[in-house]
Amino acid sequence: MKATIQTQGKQYTVQEGDVLILNRYPETETGSKIEISEVLTLGEGDGFQLGAPFVKGAMVKATILENKRGRKVVIFKKKKRKGYNRRRGHRQELSVIKIDSIES
Numbered sequence: 001m002k003a004t005i006q007t008q009g010k011q012y013t014v015q016e017g018d019v020l021i022l023n024r025y026p027e028t029e030t031g032s033k034i035e036i037s038e039v040l041t042l043g044e045g046d047g048f049q050l051g052a053p054f055v056k057g058a059m060v061k062a063t064i065l066e067n068k069r070g071r072k073v074v075i076f077k078k079k080k081r082k083g084y085n086r087r088r089g090h091r092q093e094l095s096v097i098k099i100d101s102i103e104s
Helices: none
Strands: 002-007 010-015 019-023 033-036 039-042 059-069 073-079 084-090 093-103
Touching (some): 010 019
Antiparallel strands (some): 002 010, 002 039, 019 093, 033 059, 059 093
């Protein structure tokens, strides 16, 4: 069964067993269970349900496999012939989740 979920301002189409990399869920640790109730669509074929805006009673359950930091993004600014350059870095906090079940 497929479902389209909305979490952290983004939409994802998922199936059971899928692994997603998202922005870190606050106050969670490895092994934590999360429930996503913002399900936009559910099913496929004849059993397809479209929410307005969400499907009532539908829920996606997931497990956090890992909380980690993404790869480093380097921001480099330079103004030629002025002696100005600035280098900054950023690493995004990420959560790796696995979809356990999709319930309607």
